Amino acid sequence: xxxxxxxxxxxxxxxxxxxxxxxxxxxxxxxxxxxxxxxxxxxxxxxxxxxxxxxxxxxxxxxxxxxxxxxxxxxxxxxxxxxxxxxxxxxxxxxxxxxxxxxxxxxxxxxxxxxxxxxxxxxxxxxxxxxxxxxxxxxxxxxxxxxxxxxxxxxxxxxxxxxxxxxxxxxxxxxxxxxxxxxxxxxxxxxx
Amino acid sequence: xxxxxxxxxxxxxxxxxxxxxxxxxxxxxxxxxxxxxxxxxxxxxxxxxxxxxxxxxxxxxxxxxxxxxxxxxxxxxxxxxxxxxxxxxxxxxxxxxxxxxxxxxxxxxxxxxxxxxxxxxxxxxxxxxxxxxxxxxxxxxxxxxxxxxxxxxxxxxxxxxxxxxxxx
Numbered sequence: 001x002x003x004x005x006x007x008x009x010x011x012x013x014x015x016x017x018x019x020x021x022x023x024x025x026x027x028x029x030x031x032x033x034x035x036x037x038x039x040x041x042x043x044x045x046x047x048x049x050x051x052x053x054x055x056x057x058x059x060x061x062x063x064x065x066x067x068x069x070x071x072x073x074x075x076x077x078x079x080x081x082x083x084x085x086x087x088x089x090x091x092x093x094x095x096x097x098x099x100x101x102x103x104x105x106x107x108x109x110x111x112x113x114x115x116x117x118x119x120x121x122x123x124x125x126x127x128x129x130x131x132x133x134x135x136x137x138x139x140x141x142x143x144x145x146x147x148x149x150x151x152x153x154x155x156x157x158x159x160x161x162x163x164x165x166x167x168x169x170x171x172x173x174x175x176x177x178x179x180x181x182x183x184x185x186x187x188x189x190x191x192x
Numbered sequence: 193x194x195x196x197x198x199x200x201x202x203x204x205x206x207x208x209x210x211x212x213x214x215x216x217x218x219x220x221x222x223x224x225x226x227x228x229x230x231x232x233x234x235x236x237x238x239x240x241x242x243x244x245x246x247x248x249x250x251x252x253x254x255x256x257x258x259x260x261x262x263x264x265x266x267x268x269x270x271x272x273x274x275x276x277x278x279x280x281x282x283x284x285x286x287x288x289x290x291x292x293x294x295x296x297x298x299x300x301x302x303x304x305x306x307x308x309x310x311x312x313x314x315x316x317x318x319x320x321x322x323x324x325x326x327x328x329x330x331x332x333x334x335x336x337x338x339x340x341x342x343x344x345x346x347x348x349x350x351x352x353x354x355x356x357x358x359x360x
Contacts, residue, residue: 017265026253031245038246048248055256056263063267126239145240170201177236 007071015063026055029072032147033079039130039138040083041090050086054079069156076147077157080139087135129179137172144169200230204237261353 005013005024013021030051037050058065058078065074130138143149143157151169155162202208203216219226 015265015267017268019260019263019265020257022260023253023257026256030248030252030256034248034252035246044249047246048252051248051252052256052259056259059260059263060266122239123243126236126243130243141240146243146245166207170198173201173233173236173240174197177232180236 008067011062011065011067011071014059022059025071029075030055032072033075035146036076036079036139036142037083039142040087040135042131046086046090050079050083053086054082057082070153072147073149073153073157076143076149080157083135083139125180125183126176129176129183132179132183133172133175137168137175140165140169140172141176194229196226196229197233200226200233203230204234 005021007025007028010021010024014025033054034047034051037047037054038044041047041050054075058075065071130141133141140154140158143154144151149157151162151165154160154169155165158165160168199208199212199216200220203213208216216226220230221227
């Protein structure tokens with residue numbers, strides 16, 4: 001069963017000529033790669049394009065992966081550079097990152113009910129606040145929390161010193177907290 | 193950035209030494225400012241840790257694998273061939289051939305060549321039967337067989353690749 005194989009075992013199979021084994025790697029990492037891509041662009045189509053390009057690039061250069069770090073660390077660095085290239089090509093889209101008014105999320109949040117719904121609305125606010133951050137800040141938060149990458153690993157992916165990543169993460173969380181506070185203040189204002 | 197906040201984040205990230213950890217724990221218990229800040233940041237930290245990942249479209253994996261099917265196996269000789277080098281070599285040879293032809297045309301003294309008239313250049317009188325020797329025919333069939341084998345090989349490879357993709 002391919003699902004039981006580790007990343008390095010799958011890579012070994014692919015390098016030995018078993019191309020379909022790559023589907024196992026894609027299935028394992030596609031959700032995070034897509035989520036990370038979504039931190040850079042607003043549309044799901046663009047995020048899918050970035051995620052797809054990243055997986056193709058990773059396949060092409062798989063023999064360059066030295067396996068002295070996690071495959072995910074190497075893959076996320078490819079996603080980061082692919083997303084940055086995409087942003088450079090489609091510059092105007094960058095400004096779209098802050099244009100949402102979050103009305104869809106306010107609709108969810110206004111519904112009172114079960115704990116699940118409360119949790120959902122809370123998560124919707126956090127997601128909305130992350131989407132309103134600069135792509136770099138959003139990416140660091142996503143890599144740290146959702147990608148479960150250490151500061152050292154993020155540093156390797158973004159070609160930064162660990163200390164710089166630490167400072168950037170602190171600043172990103174500070175900005176996120178401010179965004180979240182202003183979003184919630186907006187919601188209270190709407191309700192009054 | 194607020195130093196107190198930074199210390200609390202370091203505490204939450206588990207980046208403090210045991211001595212610093214004890215110190216911040218004491219501050220959180222005794223100092224109301226630290227206590228409030230800690231509760232706020234811990235709540236945000238917990239929310240971030242619970243964030244769910246987004247799901248790409250159902251066909252995402254298939255789309256990636258369809259593109260991968262056309263890629264050479266990483267590390268194989270085919271994957272190591274840089275198309276730019278191949279294009280460079282072709283450009284070099286093309287340029288050489290064009291230059292040689294140009295030089296040839298410039299060097300030829302066209303006035304010394306016999307003028308071709310309808311009577312002198314009688315193409316119909318050329319003996320074509322000499323071309324159709326058994327060697328020419330055998331070579332012609334040999335090339336045809338090679339081309340057919342290459343075509344069948346390519347066709348079978350494509351079919352196998354598409355079957356494998358369907359089984360993913």
